[in-house]
Amino acid sequence: MKKNESYEEFVKGIWRDNPVFVQVLGMCPMLAVTNSAVNAIAMGMATLFVLVGSSFLVSVFRHVIPKQVRISCFIIIIATFVTIADYTLLALVPKVHKELGAFIPLIVANCLILGRQEAFASRYPTRLAVMDALGMAGGFLLALFSLGAVREILGDGALFGVRLFSENFEPWIVMILPPGGFLTLGVILLFFNWFKYKKDEFLADVAEAERGGS
Amino acid sequence: MTADAGKQPAAPSSLRLVLTLAIAGLVSGVAIIGIYQTTLPTITANKARELREAVFKVLPGVSGMQALVYRDGRIVVVPQPDKDEPVIYGGYDEQGDFVGYAMPGAGPGFQDTIALLYGYLPREKQVVGMEILESRETPGLGDKIYKDAHFVGEFSALSVEPEIVAVKKGTSTQNNHVDSITGATISSKAVVRIINETHAAWAAQLPAPGTEPPLTGGPADNGTGQ
Numbered sequence: 001m002k003k004n005e006s007y008e009e010f011v012k013g014i015w016r017d018n019p020v021f022v023q024v025l026g027m028c029p030m031l032a033v034t035n036s037a038v039n040a041i042a043m044g045m046a047t048l049f050v051l052v053g054s055s056f057l058v059s060v061f062r063h064v065i066p067k068q069v070r071i072s073c074f075i076i077i078i079a080t081f082v083t084i085a086d087y088t089l090l091a092l093v094p095k096v097h098k099e100l101g102a103f104i105p106l107i108v109a110n111c112l113i114l115g116r117q118e119a120f121a122s123r124y125p126t127r128l129a130v131m132d133a134l135g136m137a138g139g140f141l142l143a144l145f146s147l148g149a150v151r152e153i154l155g156d157g158a159l160f161g162v163r164l165f166s167e168n169f170e171p172w173i174v175m176i177l178p179p180g181g182f183l184t185l186g187v188i189l190l191f192f193n194w195f196k197y198k199k200d201e202f203l204a205d206v207a208e209a210e211r212g213g214s
Numbered sequence: 215m216t217a218d219a220g221k222q223p224a225a226p227s228s229l230r231l232v233l234t235l236a237i238a239g240l241v242s243g244v245a246i247i248g249i250y251q252t253t254l255p256t257i258t259a260n261k262a263r264e265l266r267e268a269v270f271k272v273l274p275g276v277s278g279m280q281a282l283v284y285r286d287g288r289i290v291v292v293p294q295p296d297k298d299e300p301v302i303y304g305g306y307d308e309q310g311d312f313v314g315y316a317m318p319g320a321g322p323g324f325q326d327t328i329a330l331l332y333g334y335l336p337r338e339k340q341v342v343g344m345e346i347l348e349s350r351e352t353p354g355l356g357d358k359i360y361k362d363a364h365f366v367g368e369f370s371a372l373s374v375e376p377e378i379v380a381v382k383k384g385t386s387t388q389n390n391h392v393d394s395i396t397g398a399t400i401s402s403k404a405v406v407r408i409i410n411e412t413h414a415a416w417a418a419q420l421p422a423p424g425t426e427p428p429l430t431g432g433p434a435d436n437g438t439g440q
Contacts, residue, residue: 173354
């Protein structure tokens with residue numbers, strides 16, 4: 001039972017409550033750094049580290065932090081993890097750090113992270129909080145990667161820098177420019193909403209059939 | 215929130231609030247200092263390596279380098295240039311003989327500042343290599359200033375006298391002409407302008423050819439000043 005509970009917290013972030021496609025949070029890094037798959041994954045990993053670290057600490061100290069100063073405490077915790085991620089990336093992968101530029105420090109302002117602390121980590125036991133953070137960050141990473149992969153394949157004819165098409169492929173340069181981010185995100189959101197609509201329709205049909213049958 | 219509020223004391227004293235924040239701030243500060251100190255050597259080494267690679271790329275045949283600055287009317291060797299002080303790099307071959315200068319320059323491009331490094335031989339008055347260090351030019355068009363081998367190759371034996379001129383692609387006739395990139399004329403011209411401006415700023419300060427400062431610390435010095 002306990003196992004199922006934490007599994008449920010993990011899975012909901014990946015799919016049902018996906019932070020990007022369903023909650024539409026974290027749009028700023030989503031549109032800005034998804035011009036290649038590598039950048040998207042680096043951003044996703046940095047966010048994962050920050051979110052899991054902060055959720056863990058916030059949940060551990062949830063009874064110690066007075067609620068009047070909780071938001072300030074959350075921000076201090078988040079900012080510390082972001083600084084650690086920033087310097088680590090700069091030391092280990094300077095090229096990726098240069099590409100991501102100002103968007104690493106801006107993880108502090110990602111409402112997905114503060115939102116999870118306020119809505120979940122500060123109210124639930126540590127194990128659940130970490131699972132929730134892993135799920136949400138996993139969902140965010142997945143969303144960043146899908147956008148980054150689509151944009152890199154169409155805009156550069158490559159994935160992770162490996163050419164996919166022959167020389168005759170003319171890259172859609174617009175896809176790696178800002179409009180490409182909006183276009184791709186729009187199409188993906190459209191798909192998610194269509195999927196949800198179809199699912200609701202299907203469930204309604206099933207309910208009706210059951211009522212008719214009984 | 216109501217369930218939580220019941221567990222906590224009705225109104226914690228201001229002292230407790232201040233203390234909580236102070237402790238959080240202190241722990242956070244210590245953690246940040248820790249990570250800064252841990253990563254600093256790697257970051258400094260990375261930067262020095264990148265600079266060395268760029269200098270060796272723009273000055274063929276160079277195996278040692280040192281930082282040079284203009285102080286009190288002449289070019290002198292400094293182990294560690296001051297912050298914000300304009301600096302150029304002297305490149306030396308295996309025997310420790312002076313080869314040429316690697317000159318950093320920066321200026322506005324089509325979108326943002328372009329920072330570059332170019333190799334300059336004072337005796338021949340020629341640019342022998344150019345490397346873009348930083349640019350945010352348009353992907354697919356302006357970024358050809360470093361992705362297009364033909365354009366970068368234009369800077370391999372380029373006379374700076376009277377000055378470098380960017381001309382329409384395919385019309386380069388003189389050895390001070392650079393073929394512009396079709397569709398990225400502004401970026402091409404920006405690169406040429408940055409080199410011209412940097413050259414003009416330093417030309418009068420460089421010592422006469424043959425009187426450049428010798429390599430200090432011998433040919434084995436890696437020139438990073440460490």
